[in-house]
Amino acid sequence: MKYRAVKGMNDILPEEARRFQFVEGVFRAEVEKAGYRELRTPIVEELALFHKSTGETSEVVQKQMFVLERGRETLALRPEGTPSAARVYIGQSQWAKEPITKWYYIGPMFRAEQPQRGRYRQFHQAGCELYGDPGPLSDAELIDLLYRFTTNLGLKGVTIHVNSLGGAEAREAYRARLREYFEPIRAELSEHAQARLGDNPLRILDSKDPRDIEASKSAPLLLDSLTEDDKAHFDGLRAALDALGTPYKVDPKLVRGLDYYTRTCFELTADSGEIGSQNAILGGGRYNSMIRDLGGEDVPAIGFALGLERLLLALGDVGPAPPPLCFFAPLGGQAGRAALKAGAALRARGAHVEIDGRDGSLKSKLRRAGSMNARVAVVLGDSELERGVAQVKNMASHEQFEVPLEELPERVLSLLSAEGQA
């Protein structure tokens, strides 16, 4: 085979696409009930947008960008959706139009990583962004929304991890404290962690390297460095989640890899289905300074992104049963034309219809009807046409009736809508 899909980018075949559609449909329904409206943006942005928002020190920006040079422009395939939405929010002067804006998006994202189960170079995210409300109630409402969404889908083994990273002030102070703590024991850290000490020491905390885990054991906790306001916010979030009855775990070492988070951050992990080690299906948090940093007003925001591939892995088989099918098996050209006409009439009335106009044997057509799980088969040959009838067969019961052509739609539709015929 000469051409194949490029590394880490997968074709989504119809069976799989159906599962995507199902999850996307539930997602849309759920977030739209909470007032989110869809935003569609290009998948290509100026590279600089991601430098300014996602962050220079994030791994995503440092080495996972697909960059496109085009003349004087330097563009990038988006690695996440939040910066684009923020760009639109600012470009539209959205804060001047309404005090609170709620948007959601669904679409492909791109990161140049080594692919593995649950991690691809092109993958799909569904996410929400809420602008204009700094209070912890919106954090709680959003997290609860996600909890309900995943439970309604039937996802098992979900854990909601919550933490507060504090505001810029608290985090700067905490960074300094962490450096003070780690610097004397620098040699005990992993090579990677030693490099992180300079730019982003917080990341050492969620390292899985045994050396780093050991070294972090008595490290100062970020939660202890929070300002009074940060603490009040986090307490408010927890009180609201408790009131809602939303289960969650405070995870003081939860540190996310994107630079822009302030105060609340959260992550949802799953341990069911085929999901491998990449078990974070969703991540998000508050980013109160991004809009201002990108040149907009001082508008607080919170959001999350959900990995559709990972959700589907964790979910296993989902989706509604395919609709009942009527299968036409015409024999001969004249019968073929009659089948086309009858099939079109049935489709106009909402039925799913397959017409097998091949030259092959009736046997092969019925075999196909069987493998397609058709509920009804219509056999139409010369002898039927002469008499103005068709053979209508109930595939499940093997019963077959001769039906006048003018009664065909009614008979087929009643068979298709009948319950318990399978």
Add this chain to the structure above:
RNA sequence: GUGGAUGUAGCUCAGUGGUAGAGCACUGGAUUGUGGCUCCAGGUGUCGCGGGUUCAAUCCCCGUCAUUCACCCCA
């Protein structure tokens, strides 16, 4: 970027230093126009690619590419 595993029929996979197999799927027949069960018949392979060892390599060795899992990181 790092480490391991795997590349044989459309799919899932056996297999042997001496010209390559099964199951599933597909097609035809048993049933001149009736599917799911059963029986019979039918076809396909540069054995990932390149090089080496050998009288002979799909098998052994080296390289390479691809896939995959894991680390890192993240959804």
